[in-house]
Amino acid sequence: MLIVGLTGGIGSGKSTVARLLAGRGAVIVDVDAVGRAVIAPGGRAEAGVLAEFGSAIVAADGTIDRPSLARVVFEHPEGLARLNAISHPAINAELTDRIGSLADDSIIVYDMAILVESNLGRDDPTHRYARVVVVEAPLALRIERAVGRGMGEADARSRAAAQATDEQRRAVADLVLRNDADLTTLEAQVTQAWTTIRSWAAVDRGASSAMS
Numbered sequence: 001m002l003i004v005g006l007t008g009g010i011g012s013g014k015s016t017v018a019r020l021l022a023g024r025g026a027v028i029v030d031v032d033a034v035g036r037a038v039i040a041p042g043g044r045a046e047a048g049v050l051a052e053f054g055s056a057i058v059a060a061d062g063t064i065d066r067p068s069l070a071r072v073v074f075e076h077p078e079g080l081a082r083l084n085a086i087s088h089p090a091i092n093a094e095l096t097d098r099i100g101s102l103a104d105d106s107i108i109v110y111d112m113a114i115l116v117e118s119n120l121g122r123d124d125p126t127h128r129y130a131r132v133v134v135v136e137a138p139l140a141l142r143i144e145r146a147v148g149r150g151m152g153e154a155d156a157r158s159r160a161a162a163q164a165t166d167e168q169r170r171a172v173a174d175l176v177l178r179n180d181a182d183l184t185t186l187e188a189q190v191t192q193a194w195t196t197i198r199s200w201a202a203v204d205r206g207a208s209s210a211m212s
Contacts, residue, residue, distance in 0.1 A: 001102070001106050001108065002108065002201040002204050003110060003127065003128065003130055003131075004107070004108070004110070004129055004130070004131045004133055004197060004200075005112065005115045005121055005129035005131070005133070006110065006111050006133045006134075007112055007114075007115035007132065008113075008134055008136060009136070009139075009142055009163050009164070009166070010142055010146050010156060010159050010163065011137065011142030011145035011146040011156070011160075012136055012142055013145075013186065014111065014113070016183075017135050017179070017186070017190055018030075018109060018111040020187060020190040021190060021193075021194060021197075022109075024190070024191075025107065026107050026109045027102060027107065027109065028109050029098060029099070029109065029111065031091065031110050031112035031120055031121065032111070032112060034091050035091050036066075038087055039064050040063075040064075044090035044093060044094060045087045045091075046063075046064060048086040048090075049069070049087065050064060052082055052086055056068060057069040069083070088119065088123075091120055092119075092120060092121070092123035095121060095124070095127060096127050099127040105201075107197060107201050113163070114163070115132065116168050116172060117163070130200075131174045131175070131200055132175075133173070133174065133175045133177065133193060133197075134169045134170060134175070134177070135176075135177045136178060137178070139160060141180060143157060143160065174200075175196060175197075177190070177193060
């Protein structure tokens with residue numbers, strides 16, 4: 001089993017790359033979606049988040065109101081750290097459960113925005129990502145894409161500024177895909193990347209066999 005971390009800044013095309021990798025046989029785990037699931041009704045972190053932040057984030061039906069939570073978290077400097085301290089262990093536990101049910105020869109891709117900024121996908125030694133693929137594009141193009149999807153420009157720039165820099169992502173990357181052209185060009189890069197990823201998996205399988 002090979003687990004690859006896939007990351008990129010807002011508007012980089014990370015989700016498109018994940019979709020293209022899925023079409024080539026990768027098992028995609030949307031870590032951002034897992035983060036939403038753990039605070040949804042019945043989620044692993046729901047009770048903890050409600051206890052930590054109280055009535056300010058409670059919807060009329062007693063569940064977590066995500067816009068209210070976002071305001072509380074981002075209006076107070078310590079809020080995000082408090083939320084992460086509760087939600088990130090829950091996300092990692094969920095990842096362990098999900099990966100544990102997959103075939104041993106799977107190639108798994110953790111699709112996550114905050115790979116550099118967090119310990120997500122690294123907590124469990126047996127289910128942590130071993131390689132990192134970074135998708136990048138010029139900031140102006142990334143903002144243009146985000147705005148084209150309906151996000152306000154100021155919001156897009158604020159989110160980009162809050163994320164890791166290109167340099168920080170490159171520092172942990174095993175492979176960088178440059179998404180500044182058309183989809184055909186990106187697809188060609190993903191095809192090459194998939195060949196590389198499969199070679200990583202083959203090396204890992206060989207190492208595991210040698211140790212057994």
